[in-house]
Structure formats: C-alpha cells, structure tokens
Amino acid sequence: MRILSLHNRYQLPGGEDVVVSMERELLEANGHCVDLFEVNNDHITNSIEKAKSAVNSIYSISSKTQILQRIASFKPDIVHVHNFFPILSPSVYYACREAAVPVIQTLHNYRLLCLNSYFFREGKVCEDCLGKSFAWPGVVHSCYRGSKTGSAVIGAMQSIHRTLQTWNKVVDVYITVTEFARQKYIQGNLPASKLVVKPNFLYPDPKPGEGQGNYALFVGRLSPEKGLETLLKAWEKLAGKIPLKIVGDGPLANTVASTAQRLTGVEWLGRLPKQEVLKLMKDAQALIFPSLWYEGFPLVIVEAYAVGLPVIASNLGSQSSLVEHGRTGLHFRPGDPEDLVAQVEWALTHPAALAQMRQxxxxxFEAKYTAERNYQMLMDIYERVVNCKTF
Structure with a gap:
C-alpha cells in the first residue's frame, strides 16, 4: 500500500510528532511505501507571519496545490492526515477529494471542538464551546494564545468548515486514540459512524525493567495543564519520603528549577533523549501523571506500561480508563496534592502490590499497545476505507 502522510510539526516537539515518526517506521518495516509531507511553524515569529498563518489556517490554497502535486507524483492509495494546523489547513481534505483519494484524519487532540485544543481554561477543564455552532466563549476568553483576534480566526475556521460540512462529508474516517475522545467528538456532532478508536503504541519494544531505583518519575511538558503545581506541592508535603526526578522542558521550567533547588530529593533533568527516559522508567518505582486536562493518549503511559512501570494518575479524561486503579496504577483527585500524597504513601507501604502492578x-502493554497489534488495527482501517466498507 502507498500512504501519503501529512503532518504539521509543533514548535515545541511533543508526542504527536513521535507517533507520526513511529507509525511511518512501522508501515515501512511491513513493506508499505510511505511519503511523509511535513511542515513546521518555525517561521511564524512576527506579527506579519502570524496574521498570514491565521488566515491560511482557514483554507490554504498553496497547501492544497502542494498536496495535489504530491498526490499526482506519489500516487497514494490513501492520505493520512495527522495535524493540519495551522499551515496545511483543511484545504488538504479538498485536495484529496479532488484527486479521488480517500483521506483519514487522526484526532490527536480536540482542535475541531476547542480553540486551544485542550478543553482547558484558567487551570481547569472547560467545555463551554463544545457543541456550539461558533466558539464565542473561547473568543471572549482569548483561549487561543491569549488573543481575541487569534481566537476569532480559529473559531471561524471551525465554524466555516462545520457549515461547509467539511468535517462530516469530506473526511472518510477519523481515528480517535481513546473511547473517551471518541465520545467527546460525538458530543461535538461528528458522525459516530466515521469515528474509530485506535490507541497509540510503542515501537520498538523497550522490554521491561526491574524498578530497582528508589524514586518516582515525571515525564512531560512543563506547562500548567500538565499539573506541575499539584506535583510540586505534593512533593513538598512528602518531605523527602521518596525522591522525584522530573524530565521535560516548557514554560514552567524556571518554577521547576527553583523548586528543585529548594526541595531535597526533587531533581530536574531537563529534556532527555528517548533512550535515557526509558532507562529512567525501567528503574523508577512509579510514574506520576498529574494532568489537569483531557489528554489525548499520552505516549508516556504506553512507555511506562512497556517497561512495567505503574502509573499514579489524576482521575480525569482518558487517563481514567487507561490506568486501572489498583491494577496498573492508582488514581487521585485532579489538582489535589494531598490525595496524590496519600496515593504515593500507599504505594510506598505496599511493595508487594506495587510489584504485582509492574507485572x-x-x-x-502486550495485550493492547504493541506495534504488531497496532499495525493490524491500522491496516484494517486503511483497507476498509480503500474498499469503501463501513465500520
């Protein structure tokens, strides 16, 4: 099969970029021909470029032309879009329709339903725009990068394509990464018949670790929605009962750095290569996942499961179902450092239960998130779309 994959990379690299790369490797390893058409936002640094990008995010004629040319030269059986925002725009769907090539969109986040794609505002979950024909609450609150103008443009993009039936008629199938996300998109009026669940995966398999290191681990973007405030307050209350290693970078880096200097046992390691992160995971006692927003499908949870690392996660959104309390980890109340402390202390005083959780x-991971299982799920989706079969 010949697959044309489209992706707009993020200025701050994240899990979506990793998933796109792994999926390409997996398909190529199984004999398929993948052409990755990738763009990035690095040039969007001044007001002129931001204004141009905002307008193009609604419908980019240049992107449509480029994709039509790519389709003509590569002759794909299918086009798989991962992220069209902001440079590619929904115009790429129309390029596929014009070229009579089926198109799939993986919904890694909630961009079609929420201006900032997170369902997160002022430190908590927000669904004020869900199901509305125009996201006026998000514009009022400047939800896209603190800008009313930018928010209005993204709202216009959503509303225009909702009116044009782009979301409902031009895309053949949407892949959501969890059932939770699928239900949110159904609430947002996407057709249930076009929404299919395929989780993220890990490739290659890093194999399990032993958990011999006496520390807990956080891995992720250092930003408010990731629950860093909850994490740091909890470790202040734990008062050195178990060390905490923090891996990642982001807007809260200075806060994390100053806290690490102040609190004994808290260590900030910055951004690390994937193999070093996996090594830390293999030795950790637990992964702490204090996120405050509706995560898509956190790749860090798949990585933790692959190495046999239990996850102590906020009981919210997708992670509520991905982490089974008492079996693959523990839940705590979102944004509640005292409850996080209670769960960490329980884990420390129940080593046998923690060892069972590792298994x-x-x-x-072996049952749900291996590359082999994911490949079969992906091929089933591709073949059904190419052969015009229903789900």
Missing part, C-alpha cells in the same frame, strides 16, 4: 502494566 500487570507489562501485560497491559
């Missing part, structure tokens, strides 16, 4: 997490 359960590895079993969960």
């Amino acid at each position: 359960e997490t590895r079993g969960e």
Whole structure:
C-alpha cells in the first residue's frame, strides 16, 4: 500500500510528532511505501507571519496545490492526515477529494471542538464551546494564545468548515486514540459512524525493567495543564519520603528549577533523549501523571506500561480508563496534592502490590499497545476505507 502522510510539526516537539515518526517506521518495516509531507511553524515569529498563518489556517490554497502535486507524483492509495494546523489547513481534505483519494484524519487532540485544543481554561477543564455552532466563549476568553483576534480566526475556521460540512462529508474516517475522545467528538456532532478508536503504541519494544531505583518519575511538558503545581506541592508535603526526578522542558521550567533547588530529593533533568527516559522508567518505582486536562493518549503511559512501570494518575479524561486503579496504577483527585500524597504513601507501604502492578502494566502493554497489534488495527482501517466498507 502507498500512504501519503501529512503532518504539521509543533514548535515545541511533543508526542504527536513521535507517533507520526513511529507509525511511518512501522508501515515501512511491513513493506508499505510511505511519503511523509511535513511542515513546521518555525517561521511564524512576527506579527506579519502570524496574521498570514491565521488566515491560511482557514483554507490554504498553496497547501492544497502542494498536496495535489504530491498526490499526482506519489500516487497514494490513501492520505493520512495527522495535524493540519495551522499551515496545511483543511484545504488538504479538498485536495484529496479532488484527486479521488480517500483521506483519514487522526484526532490527536480536540482542535475541531476547542480553540486551544485542550478543553482547558484558567487551570481547569472547560467545555463551554463544545457543541456550539461558533466558539464565542473561547473568543471572549482569548483561549487561543491569549488573543481575541487569534481566537476569532480559529473559531471561524471551525465554524466555516462545520457549515461547509467539511468535517462530516469530506473526511472518510477519523481515528480517535481513546473511547473517551471518541465520545467527546460525538458530543461535538461528528458522525459516530466515521469515528474509530485506535490507541497509540510503542515501537520498538523497550522490554521491561526491574524498578530497582528508589524514586518516582515525571515525564512531560512543563506547562500548567500538565499539573506541575499539584506535583510540586505534593512533593513538598512528602518531605523527602521518596525522591522525584522530573524530565521535560516548557514554560514552567524556571518554577521547576527553583523548586528543585529548594526541595531535597526533587531533581530536574531537563529534556532527555528517548533512550535515557526509558532507562529512567525501567528503574523508577512509579510514574506520576498529574494532568489537569483531557489528554489525548499520552505516549508516556504506553512507555511506562512497556517497561512495567505503574502509573499514579489524576482521575480525569482518558487517563481514567487507561490506568486501572489498583491494577496498573492508582488514581487521585485532579489538582489535589494531598490525595496524590496519600496515593504515593500507599504505594510506598505496599511493595508487594506495587510489584504485582509492574507485572500487570507489562501485560497491559502486550495485550493492547504493541506495534504488531497496532499495525493490524491500522491496516484494517486503511483497507476498509480503500474498499469503501463501513465500520
């Protein structure tokens, strides 16, 4: 099969970029021909470029032309879009329709329903725009990068393509990464018949670790929606009962750095290569996942399961179902550092239960998140779309 993959990379690299790369490797390893058409936002640094990008995010004629040319030269059986925002725009769907090539969109976040794609505002979950014909609450609150103008443009993009039936008629199938996300998109009026669940995966398999290191681990973007405030307050209350290693970078880096200097046992390691992160995971006692927003499908949870690492996660959104309390990890109330402390202390005083969780997490990975299983799911989706079969 010949697959044309489209992706707009992020200025701050994240899990979506990793998933796109892994999926390409997996398909190529199984004999398929993949052409990755990738753009990035690095040039969007001044007001002129931002204004141009905003307008183009609604419908980019140049992107449509480029994709038509790419389709003509590569002759794909299918086009798989991962992220069209902001440079590619929904015009790429129309290029596919014009060229009579089926198109799939993976919904890694909630961009079609929420201006900032997170369902997160002022430190908590917000669904004020869900189901509305125009996201006026998000414009009032400047939800896109603190700008009313930018928010209005993204709202216009959503509303215009909702009116044109782009979301409902021009895309053949949407892949959501969890059932939770699928239900949110159904609430947002996307057709249930076009929404299919395929989780993220890990490739290659890093194999399980032993958990011999005496520390807990956080891995992720250092930003408010990731629950860093909850994490740091909890470790202040734990008062050195178990060390915490923090891996990642982002807007809260200075806060994390100053806290690490102040609190004994808290260590900030910055951004690290994937193999070093996996090594830390293999030795950790637990992964702490204090996110305050509706995560898509956190790749860090798949990585933790692959190495047999239990996850202590906020009981919210997708992670509520991805982490099974008492089996593959523990839940705590979102934004509640005292409840996080209670769960960490329980884990420390129940080593046998924690050891059993290590086996359960590895079993969960082998049952649901291996490359082999994911490949079969992806090919089933591709073949059904190419052959015009229903789901």
